[in-house]
Amino acid sequence: MSLVALPPALRALHKALTVHDFQKSSELYNTLLDDADQPPVADQHVTNLANIFVKYNAHEVLGIHLIHGHFKIPSNAVMLGTNFDESAIRWAKATNIDSLNAADIHGHIFVLAENGLCAYEYQDGPLPDLSSVGQGFLGKFVEYIVNNNLTSLIGLQVLGCGHKQSTMFELILDQGTVMLDASIAKNIVPTRVTGWQFESVDGNPRVCAHNETHAGMTSGNHKVYNAGKPLPKLENIEQLKDALADVGLL
Template identity: 35%
Template sequence: MATAVLSPMAIPGLHTPPSRKDLEKAALAYNLLPDDKDQPEISPVHLEEIKKIIVSHDVQEKFGIHVVHGHLLVDQGKVMHGTAMTRLRGCWTRPTDISGLDVGNIHGHIFALSPNGQFQAYEYRQEGPPPMSPNDNAFVAALKAYLQNHGLGSLIGLQVLNEDKDKQLQEFVLGDNNGAVMLDAEDTRITESCRVTGYVVIKTEESGVTELKGNETHTPTIRQTHQVFTDGKPLPDEKSLMDALRADGVID
């Protein structure tokens, strides 16, 4: 295991709670992201090398990687923030008023390298930042160096994992006002996937081989589009979200 001791990098949302200014920067960064369909596939060579970095630092339970992308434009004063669902196993990430967030109780979920070469969160989730050890900092520095050395900063981001790490997850876009929802694949009616967007390190039971495997995918609805039809209107609550998912054949 790598154990190099580095000075804390003080990345907002990872080492420290974000400020309102940090969240405003996150929204601006999100608005500049390409759609996933405009991003190339990650080379198997890079996936293998990044897997080695993750495993050598023994952070596979804490960090993964993600294809850097966005789906919509976030209005001023809002940030992409995900909350756990109560009616299904999943997370609903949507533009959320910054003024209504408890900034001390959220953390960065997906980070991309900014033009100045620092990791910056562009999506946040509930709960405060995770404890960061010197070894965690060494991993973040090693991943950053690899991405910079290979010109991958606009393609591959750092992802903070949660309890869904070992599940197969499917993402459905809900439109400009409603963000996107990530669901446990076991709870949906959809079996087809169109793009892997998140990768985690797992050890296969059969062979014991460690792999960097896709666990998050973009998935088409029965209309063969990645976006759930919502009429462009804001969904006020989870019940209305469930109704939209059911109408598009995503869930029973």
């Protein structure tokens, strides 16, 4: 997709990524609060933002996300997510900046920083087509979160092509996270909503069922693998799935 086809306000999401961007993202991630330390997101704010997203036709490709992190990552790494099994599993892990191909990844979750939108998590693959998003959307979104003191609480999330409006549970790994579709997850207890999608029903905005939820295991653990125990070898998706099955999550 050509940059020329994009509404000007959305070019910040589609700009060519540089090492400087990745370094800023790494620094930003290490300043984030854990979701347990973030205050509640008022339902009224979610509803008001749904109105903005639908009004500007942004709801098909963009959503909102609770700004949070779970651990400190190395200074030469960023969080990069990859989808597997038709998006039923999303594995995000700290990835060395030197190994990244900037042409094959895009910003996934953005926070409003001093110099504009900054991604603190990335996703592999091309950015979805944003050309249908109405002019002025990003300005209205930023205006709302600034005026309501939400800049450290609510971020902008790129949903991706073919996103599913189904519940995903997020669990913490060592230097990474995994999101499991509710249809395949086992022995998981939801703890906090972290992501929201919106839809238009007969022209009216509606908040979808919670699409991303931080979760813990029924054993009471929030991390899948606790400190002090040998960590499984997680070099590919098959090893990850085997490891999750071993602890009863798949």
